[in-house]
Amino acid sequence: MTGQPIPVIIDCDTGVDDALALLFAVRHPGLDVRAITCVAGNTDVDGVVRNTLTVLEQAGAGDIPVARGAERPLIEPVRTARHVHGQDGMGDLGLPAPTRRPVDVDAVTLLRREILASPRPVTLIPTAPLTNIALLLRTYPEVVRNIERIVFMGGAVATGNATAVAEFNVWHDPEAAAILLMAGVPMTMYGLDVFKEVLVPAGDVQRLRASADPRLRLAGELLAHRDPATSGDPTPTGGLGDAGAVCAVVDPGGLTTELLPVEVSLAPGATRGQTIVDRRPRPGESEIHHGPREQSLVDVALGVDVDRYVKLWLTVVEGA
Numbered sequence: 001m002t003g004q005p006i007p008v009i010i011d012c013d014t015g016v017d018d019a020l021a022l023l024f025a026v027r028h029p030g031l032d033v034r035a036i037t038c039v040a041g042n043t044d045v046d047g048v049v050r051n052t053l054t055v056l057e058q059a060g061a062g063d064i065p066v067a068r069g070a071e072r073p074l075i076e077p078v079r080t081a082r083h084v085h086g087q088d089g090m091g092d093l094g095l096p097a098p099t100r101r102p103v104d105v106d107a108v109t110l111l112r113r114e115i116l117a118s119p120r121p122v123t124l125i126p127t128a129p130l131t132n133i134a135l136l137l138r139t140y141p142e143v144v145r146n147i148e149r150i151v152f153m154g155g156a157v158a159t160g161n162a163t164a165v166a167e168f169n170v171w172h173d174p175e176a177a178a179i180l181l182m183a184g185v186p187m188t189m190y191g192l193d194v195f196k197e198v199l200v201p202a203g204d205v206q207r208l209r210a211s212a213d214p215r216l217r218l219a220g221e222l223l224a225h226r227d228p229a230t231s232g233d234p235t236p237t238g239g240l241g242d243a244g245a246v247c248a249v250v251d252p253g254g255l256t257t258e259l260l261p262v263e264v265s266l267a268p269g270a271t272r273g274q275t276i277v278d279r280r281p282r283p284g285e286s287e288i289h290h291g292p293r294e295q296s297l298v299d300v301a302l303g304v305d306v307d308r309y310v311k312l313w314l315t316v317v318e319g320a
Contacts, residue, residue, distance in 0.1 A: 005032040006148075007118045008249060009111060011069070013041025013128035014051040016084075016091050016222050017241025020313075021127055022052065023219055025246050026061035028316050034122065035114040036066045037107035040078050041129045041172055043089030045071040048128075051090050053098035058218050065114070066100070069107025070131040073173035091225035093218075107132045112140045121148035123249055126180075127242035129169050130154065134176035137183055149186045153245040155262070155275030156192035157300060162273065167192050170264060171273030178264040181296040189262065190245040191275065194255065194304040198247075200238040204314060219317055240313055247309045248301070254312070256303035261295035 008031050012018040025033050036056075038048040049068050056064060072078045086092035103110060111132065115122050124147060126133050133150075136143060154169035154177060162171035170177040181187070200223050208220025223238025240247070248255050261278040265271040277300055283292065 004120070005030050006123055006249060007032045007034050007120050008123045008125055009033075009035045009037065009114055010246075011037045011039060011107070011111075011124065011126040011128055011132050012052065012242070013039050013043070013048050014055060015042035015048070015089055015128070015242070016086070016225050017239065017243060018042070018127050019051065019055045019090060019222050020219065020240055020243040021246045022055045023059050023215070023317050024243050024313050026056065026059050026064065027319065028250055030250055033064050034118060035110050036064055037069050037111055037132050038066065039069040039107065039128050039132045040071050041080070041169065042084070043080050043082055044078065045069065047089050049102050050098060051088070053100040053102065054090070054095050057098045057100055058095070058215055060215065065103045065110060067103050067105060067107040067110040070135060073129060073131050074134060074175045076173060079172060086225070091222060093221055095218075108136050108139055111136045112143055115143045115146050118146060121146050123148050124150045125246055125249060126150070126152040126154070127245055129172035130176040130180045131173045134173070134179035137179055144183060144185050147183075147185045149188065150180070150183065151188040151190060151245055151249050152180065153190045153195065153242045155189050157275070157277045157279070157302065158193055160274065161192060163270065165271055166273030167275065170275055174264050174266050174273045177275075178266060181262060181264065181298065186299070187296070188248065188255075188257065188299040188301065189275070190248055190255075190301050194301045195241060195244060196239065197304050198240045198244045198306050198309050200240060200310055200314070202237050205236060205238045216318060240309065243313055244304065244309055247312050251308065251312055254305045254308045255301045257299040257301050259297050260300045262298040262300065263293070263295045
């Protein structure tokens, strides 16, 4: 990558795969991580703050401001994913408590401050439920003038994971996701369709776990916890998960995307939280009889070069 680093802000619910994203982001020379904001999701928000500070410490990251954000969705109660990420949200690895501390302002205040203060438009990378981002857009809509793009991990074209059709981050706070889609800035949806494809081979996971470097060993243990087969194999593959969305900011050419209308189902019932992606080549009877719906156009990731992103992530994280 040439030229100036891309100014980015990561909004996360750290989380095993959010941790993998942070380990990559803070070490990539093409990224200027201006702030990290925390929101309830994979675990409670205080756990997310603790985990985020721990990862930054383990990674030897610079002095990046970290702020505590929303402790629950706009309407829904908190519904964590500890059954996936462990009781502490970090695979129950028994990591030491961080010595770093969050800043003394809330996440929305920090987001506004860092976005408006950036000399270049910022790329937002939400890898979590979108509550903080929705609160930001509703409270300080002027920030959109200095947002270059939003690359969010969320949604699904095909199959969900929280429900048959809804992905966890969007399902956790559907109203927030709907607000995000109406932000009026260029946007990429890095959804489950590509998220689940990017797997680090077992040999690489084993090498990281055996490293003498505590940072690399942590990366290996996190990857092992993300083994999609959950087979107990001593050398499991590891899903990069959220880290793929950060790879997509650095190397968008690794994704195959299509600009498509997207909306979020907000109705109660089986489809709540679904990202409805319209892939039809022409309007249907609904539009003919009732007129077109107001839908945001989003660059939806439909394919990913797995080897390219795995190599990118390993090269950066293992780099000196």
